[in-house]
Amino acid sequence: xxxxxxxxxxxxxxxxxxxxxxxxxxxxxxxxxxxxxxxxxxxxxxxxxxxxxxxxxxxxxxxxxxxxxxxxxxxxxxxxxxxxxxxxxxxxxxxxxxxxxxxxxxxxxxxxxxxxxxxxxxxxxxxxxxxxxxxxxxxxxxxxxxxxxxxxxxxxxxxxxxxxxxxxxxxxxxxxxxxxxxxxxxxxxxxxxxxxxxxxxxxxxxxxxxxxxxxxxxxxxxxxxxxxxxxxxxxxxxxxxxxxxxxxxxxxxxxxxxxxxxxxxxxxxxxxxxxxxxxxxxxxxxxxxxxxxxxxxxx
Amino acid sequence: xxxxxxxxxxxxxxxxxxxxxxxxxxxxxxxxxxxxxxxxxxxxxxxxxxxxxxxxxxxxxxxxxxxxxxxxxxxxxxxxxxxxxxxxxxxxxxxxxxxxxxxxxxxxxxxxxxxxxxxxxxxxxxxxxxxxxxxxxxxxxxxxxxxxxxxxxxxxxxxxxxxxxxxxxxxxxxxxxxxxxxxxxxxxxxxxxxxxxxxxxxxxxxxxxxxxxxxxxxxxxxxxxxxxxxxxxxxxxxxxxxxxxxxxxxxxxxxxxxxxxxxxxxxxxxxxxxxxxxxxxxxxxxxxxxxxxxxxxxxxxxxxxxxxxxxxxxxxxxxxxxxxxxxxxxxxxxxxxxxxxxxxxxxxxxxxxxxxxxxxxxxxxxxxxxxxxxxxxxxxxxxxxxxxxxxxxxxxxx
Numbered sequence: 001x002x003x004x005x006x007x008x009x010x011x012x013x014x015x016x017x018x019x020x021x022x023x024x025x026x027x028x029x030x031x032x033x034x035x036x037x038x039x040x041x042x043x044x045x046x047x048x049x050x051x052x053x054x055x056x057x058x059x060x061x062x063x064x065x066x067x068x069x070x071x072x073x074x075x076x077x078x079x080x081x082x083x084x085x086x087x088x089x090x091x092x093x094x095x096x097x098x099x100x101x102x103x104x105x106x107x108x109x110x111x112x113x114x115x116x117x118x119x120x121x122x123x124x125x126x127x128x129x130x131x132x133x134x135x136x137x138x139x140x141x142x143x144x145x146x147x148x149x150x151x152x153x154x155x156x157x158x159x160x161x162x163x164x165x166x167x168x169x170x171x172x173x174x175x176x177x178x179x180x181x182x183x184x185x186x187x188x189x190x191x192x193x194x195x196x197x198x199x200x201x202x203x204x205x206x207x208x209x210x211x212x213x214x215x216x217x218x219x220x221x222x223x224x225x226x227x228x229x230x231x232x233x234x235x236x237x238x239x240x241x242x243x244x245x246x247x248x249x250x251x252x253x254x255x256x257x258x259x260x261x262x263x264x265x266x267x268x269x270x271x272x273x274x275x276x277x278x279x280x281x282x283x284x285x286x287x288x289x290x291x292x293x294x295x296x297x298x299x
Numbered sequence: 300x301x302x303x304x305x306x307x308x309x310x311x312x313x314x315x316x317x318x319x320x321x322x323x324x325x326x327x328x329x330x331x332x333x334x335x336x337x338x339x340x341x342x343x344x345x346x347x348x349x350x351x352x353x354x355x356x357x358x359x360x361x362x363x364x365x366x367x368x369x370x371x372x373x374x375x376x377x378x379x380x381x382x383x384x385x386x387x388x389x390x391x392x393x394x395x396x397x398x399x400x401x402x403x404x405x406x407x408x409x410x411x412x413x414x415x416x417x418x419x420x421x422x423x424x425x426x427x428x429x430x431x432x433x434x435x436x437x438x439x440x441x442x443x444x445x446x447x448x449x450x451x452x453x454x455x456x457x458x459x460x461x462x463x464x465x466x467x468x469x470x471x472x473x474x475x476x477x478x479x480x481x482x483x484x485x486x487x488x489x490x491x492x493x494x495x496x497x498x499x500x501x502x503x504x505x506x507x508x509x510x511x512x513x514x515x516x517x518x519x520x521x522x523x524x525x526x527x528x529x530x531x532x533x534x535x536x537x538x539x540x541x542x543x544x545x546x547x548x549x550x551x552x553x554x555x556x557x558x559x560x561x562x563x564x565x566x567x568x569x570x571x572x573x574x575x576x577x578x579x580x581x582x583x584x585x586x587x588x589x590x591x592x593x594x595x596x597x598x599x600x601x602x603x604x605x606x607x608x609x610x611x612x613x614x615x616x617x618x619x620x621x622x623x624x625x626x627x628x629x630x631x632x633x634x635x636x637x638x639x640x641x642x643x644x645x646x647x648x649x650x651x652x653x654x655x656x657x658x659x660x661x662x663x664x665x666x667x668x669x670x671x672x673x674x675x676x677x678x679x680x681x682x683x684x685x686x687x688x689x690x691x692x693x694x695x696x697x
Contacts, residue, residue, distance in 0.1 A: 009589035016495035020508055025561060027515050030526050037529075048615040064621040064639055089346035105683060106348040112610060112679045113615020115520075115673065116644045117355065123651070124358040159351055168346070208539045213517075219520025223619040223644075228649050249620075256525055257624055258321065269525070278521050282516030288510040288667045 001071065031126055031277070036132075041267045047275070052240030053119045055233065055255060055265055056089070060272050066150075066245030070225070071215045073154035073241065079211050081158075081230060082165025083200075089166070091195055111163035115223040122156030122228035123148075144242055153229025160224050161214035168213060172206015174198060175294060205294055209287045216277035216283035222249035248276040304397035335434065349438050366662030369459045419456040451663075456630035456641065458650065458660045465663045467670075470631035471642030474616060477626060479549025480617045480636060481558060486608050488555075497570035497614060498561075498592035509567065509599050516553020516560035524624035527553035532625065541637035543627060550626030554618050558611035570596055602689040613678040617671055619644040 014126050049059030085103070093100030114148045131145035131152065139145075186193040200207075222230070231244040234256045255269050256262060262269075444554050453466035496508045532549045541548075573596050581591040595602075622628075627639025628649060654661040 005587065005590075009587055012589050012593060013495075013499055016491040016499060020495050020512075022488060022561070023492055023512055023515065026556060027518075029513070030518065030522070030643035032531055033526065034522070077478070081347055083497055084341050084344040085348060087499065088341045092341060093345070103345055103348060105680075106352045108683065109352055109676060109679050110348055112675055113355065114612050114613075114644060116617060116619040116647050117300075117359065117668055117672050117675075118645065120359050120362070120651070120665060121355045123360040124355060128362070128656075129358065138687065147527055162348065162351070190331060190334050192334045195337075216517055217512075221518075223648060226619075226648055227598065229578075249519055252521050253620060253624065254695065256528055266529070269529075273522055273525050276519060278517055278626045280517055280522075284514055288513060292510060 006251075019102060031281070033272045033275050037270030038267070041271035042274060046271060051233070055259065055268065056261065060248070060251060060268075060275065061263050062234060062237055062276070063246040063248045063251045063272070066230075067219050067248045068227070069150060069238060070154050070157060070247060071218045072080060073150065073209055073219045075156040075215060077155055077158035077164050078161045078214055079207070082162050082170050082210060083207055084104055085162075086166045086169035087195060087199070088171060090170050091191070091199065107163045107166050110159070111167070115160060116226075118156050118160045119226050119228060120223060120225040121159070122152055126152040126155055127228060148227060148229040149242045150229055150238050150245045153225040153245065154241075156224045156228045157221065159216045160221060161218050164214045165210040165218055166209075168210035168234060168287075169203060169206050172203035172209070172294060175206070178203035205290055209290045209294070210230075212283050212287040212290070216280045220280045221247055221285075222247070226249065248272060248279075252276065319344060324392035336593035347482075355672065359665055359672055363662050363665035364668050365657050366659060366666050368659075368662070372501045375581070383625040391421070403647050411450050424649060427662060451470055454632055456646070458663070459653075463660065465660070467643075467667070469630040470546075470641055470643050470667070472632045472634070473626070473630065474642040474644075476547045476634070476636065476640055477554060477603055477622065477642055478612055478615045480547060481554040482608065482612060483556045484552055485562055489559045489607075490566050490604060490609070491567035493570055494592060494597065499569055499588070509564075511559055512563050515556070516564070518556075520557055520620040521624075523553055523556050524621040527556075527621060527625035537692045539637070541638050544638060545625055545639060546629035546637045547626055547640040550622055550640070550642075553625045554615045559613045559620060561614055562607045563630040566579055566604050569607065571598045572603070581605075599693060602686040602693065606686040609678050609682045609686070613675045617644050617675055618642075619648045647671075 045058040050061055052058035052230060085107070087101060088124065089100060093103070111136050126149055127146060131147065134145040135142060145151075145164065178204065180198050181194055185191070185199045189197065229244055230247045230250040232246070234244060236247055252269060252272050255265055255272070259265060316646060321504075381494040443569075451465055451467055453464055454468050455464045455466045456469050457464045492508075492512065496505050525548055528545070531553060532544050535549055536544050537550070577595055577599060578591055582588075586594070615644050622642040622645035626642060626645065628641045628645055629639035630641040630646075647667055650660070651664050654664060
């Protein structure tokens with residue numbers, strides 16, 4: 001009996017340990033394969049040049065540039081709104097009130113809505129409704145906003161990343177010690193003053209983590225921008241928010257599945273994937289490090 | 300104590316000496332505009348996420364209305380009654396413009412030059428028409444009402460034909476197949492890993508495991524899809540020797556990679572949330588570490604684990620890029636796991652770029668979107684209310 005117990009126990013412990021090893025091995029394999037496949041192609045020229053000869057040569061600068069613009073506009077929209085919602089949830093709302101619970105439920109739902117639905121929503125709401133409305137009202141029916149562009153793509157992405165920001169900012173706000181708030185209030189500061197001078201500065205690292213995670217998510221998602229602004233190949237860089245843009249993830253997708261010469265462009269595809277993976281991986285790593293130092297502070 | 304002595308006792312130096320320094324009135328909050336405004340603004344911004352959910356509901360449904368619009372019958376040129384070409388569309392070998400490009404191995408140059416955006420819809424549908432005899436009927440889709448809404452439950456997904464059929468059955472079967480395969484791989488691995496991390500691992504190791512697995516969550520799905528398409532598909536094909544290179548098996552495993560971190564994180568949280576008293580009681584009774592883990596902690600956390608798997612299912616169900624890149628995208632309704640499939644989300648992603656606004660196909664795609672949204676919404680609601688309530692009750696011993 002004892003021996004049998006030991007064997008089962010050993011088996012379960014080993015199996016669970018192996019699962020962890022397997023997951024980490026998968027992470028390492030993906031990283032290594034991408035690095036091996038893409039490292040030869042990576043060069044300064046690749047990062048800063050336009051594609052040439054029908055994507056066969058040259059670089060991916062427009063895609064990097066478009067992704068950067070996308071995440072910048074997205075952050076401008078998502079970070080303030082996300083932070084304010086987090087402040088409301090942790091400072092103003094009563095934990096048990098139906099309103100706070102509904103907002104929490106909405107945030108969690110938003111976090112689990114498939115990204116393609118955001119794409120559909122961006123197309124139906126921003127492009128077809130808001131864009132068409134703007135064209136009718138301001139431009140007299142001239143077609144400018146009622147088509148996919150950088151602004152609509154970024155706003156769609158902002159909705160997708162909103163819960164990311166909310167969750168990490170709220171987590172950080174909760175680490176601001178109660179005593180600090182009480183001290184501030186006891187000194188006569190009002191609630192808003194306390195929030196402005198004590199809570200927000202105290203949770204700045206959380207806001208940073210939230211932004212970083214949102215940027216990393218936004219840089220990697222493709223489905224939301226499939227029909228709200230991404231383009232495969234553009235001759236010029238986007239100059240205004242009403243232009244279409246190129247995007248790293250979309251570039252990988254089109255090149256690997258829909259281009260006519262997949263085999264010839266394979267190194268370029270691997271290199272593009274490497275750039276995107278390194279970008280998101282570094283951002284995530286930074287967020288994890290900031291977050292773990294934050295958690296240590298609490299303890 | 301007469302009422303007037305209370306008034307503004309702070310302002311009046313005489314009254315300030317009064318021992319009733321703080322009164323009901325003086326303690327009342329003063330009205331401050333900035334305070335008031337900031338509170339109102341913060342509250343109204345907080346409504347944004349609720350508003351977005353409602354707007355998604357409204358607009359995704361609104362755009363799916365064209366699918367239900369009754370159409371005027373046009374009797375123009377229904378040249379060939381169904382039969383020859385359309386029927387063969389579903390099978391991958393003679394696939395039309397929509398299905399070819401997705402399979403990497405057999406990528407056809409001409410069909411591959413797909414539009415970058417739906418901005419150029421009309422041009423491309425025409426240019427595709429030059430390439431593929433099947434799609435010359437694209438332009439006529441609008442006039443066709445035959446076999447449309449009624450065909451939703453049919454077995455054929457054949458949207459771009461002279462007689463379009465929008466049978467969701469193959470798409471549903473495809474989606475469920477991929478989801479099942481993904482869960483068969485992801486759930487055991489992720490739950491075991493969570494068990495290791497929360498019950499067996501030393502604290503210092505745990506500190507490392509959790510963030511490391513969270514890094515996998517940060518991998519963009521397009522990267523996982525690319526990895527599956529270029530590397531995994533070939534490796535698995537060599538390993539198992541099946542025919543179609545991209546199929547639901549490859550797609551399922553790739554999606555398992557995407558859902559492992561979700562299941563892991565939520566399961567891990569559920570396992571750690573079990574009070575230490577449970578463990579202590581079990582150990583005190585003489586149970587060993589693994590017995591405690593398997594017979595005490597794991598059963599106590601089942602609702603949480605169930606929620607984790609549910610959310611994993613939701614993730615796989617709505618996953619678009621991996622499905623687009625790694626499942627082969629042929630709307631077959633067989634049950635063989637080594638066949639190509641087309642999932643609901645991938646259908647939206649692949650076809651939305653080519654539809655004409657406001658026509659039937661467009662509406663149907665939004666209808667699929669509504670389906671996905673409702674499905675995900677219910678999954679989340681179940682995970683949220685039912686499961687979490689149960690977990691709390693169980694831990695509190697009620």
